[in-house]
Amino acid sequence: MQLDNVFGIAGTALNAQSIRMNTTASNLANAGTVAGSEEEAFRGKKPLFKALMNEEMTHAGAKFVGGVKVDRIVNDPTPVKKVWEPGNPLADKEGYVFHSNVNEMSEMVDMMAASRAYQNNVEVVNTARQLMSRTLDIIKS
Amino acid sequence: MDIFSTAFGIHEKALGVRSQRMEVLARNIANADTPNYKAQDVDFKAMLKELKTEYVTATHEKHFLGIQEAPDNGMRFRTPFNSSFDGNTVEMNVEQAQYGKAASEYQATLQFLENRIGGLRKALRGE
Numbered sequence: 001m002q003l004d005n006v007f008g009i010a011g012t013a014l015n016a017q018s019i020r021m022n023t024t025a026s027n028l029a030n031a032g033t034v035a036g037s038e039e040e041a042f043r044g045k046k047p048l049f050k051a052l053m054n055e056e057m058t059h060a061g062a063k064f065v066g067g068v069k070v071d072r073i074v075n076d077p078t079p080v081k082k083v084w085e086p087g088n089p090l091a092d093k094e095g096y097v098f099h100s101n102v103n104e105m106s107e108m109v110d111m112m113a114a115s116r117a118y119q120n121n122v123e124v125v126n127t128a129r130q131l132m133s134r135t136l137d138i139i140k141s
Numbered sequence: 142m143d144i145f146s147t148a149f150g151i152h153e154k155a156l157g158v159r160s161q162r163m164e165v166l167a168r169n170i171a172n173a174d175t176p177n178y179k180a181q182d183v184d185f186k187a188m189l190k191e192l193k194t195e196y197v198t199a200t201h202e203k204h205f206l207g208i209q210e211a212p213d214n215g216m217r218f219r220t221p222f223n224s225s226f227d228g229n230t231v232e233m234n235v236e237q238a239q240y241g242k243a244a245s246e247y248q249a250t251l252q253f254l255e256n257r258i259g260g261l262r263k264a265l266r267g268e
Binding site: 002003005006009010012013016017020048049050051066067068113117120121124127128130131134135138139 | 156157160161163164165167168170171172173174175176178233237240241244247248251254255258
């Protein structure tokens with residue numbers, strides 16, 4: 001029953017997109033975070049998607065083949081902002097603080113993209129559900 | 142009494158192919174943001190041809206079966222209208238349109254099947 005698989009596949013996508021939304025939320029929440037050293041500064045998190053192309057990648061008998069998963073979450077490699085703020089209690093000896101490298105604009109765009117992708121997959125599930133219930137109704141004809 | 146095995150004709154197989162196509166399109170939509178994912182589609186004609194060939198059997202050694210194409214699962218990679226930086230070839234608008242179309246095609250096949258079943262019932266009741 002292939003329509004069964006549609007639910008599993010769209011489910012993996014819903015999961016992946018909601019993780020993406022979570023990282024966006026975390027990035028936006030930490031956009032104004034300041035740190036006293038470059039290492040401690042907050043770096044934006046980006047989920048890396050990967051297609052589930054064969055059975056080995058999922059557990060046996062799983063209906064997720066062809067779906068998507070979050071392979072890993074990587075740090076945004078762009079350099080953190082170094083700002084001279086001697087009045088800040090977190091400032092280092094030379095008076096510098098390190099702001100996060102989160103770009104709020106691109107995070108907002110990413111959030112909208114994730115939300116649209118989520119809606120798309122909800123719609124996929126809805127359509128498959130309707131078709132399935134119509135298929136079950138075939139005995140009534 | 143072969144009425145029940147042939148009553149549904151091609152539609153029984155077509156329903157299977159159609160639901161498989163729904164799965165493939167769902168995969169594309171799920172992987173819309175996956176880097177290097179290549180969108181696929183089912184070649185319905187090739188698929189149906191493949192299903193039909195099993196009806197043809199050689200009952201005599203001198204019978205020709207014709208040229209039989211190597212069986213594939215009817216899967217084709219989609220050619221994108223525009224290429225993207227991350228190597229992903231899923232174009233969401235195309236996929237949405239195709240998914241909608243596939244859903245209504247599935248319903249059409251279902252309708253054919255429903256009509257066949259209705260006809261059989263009528264015949265059985267003898268009204």
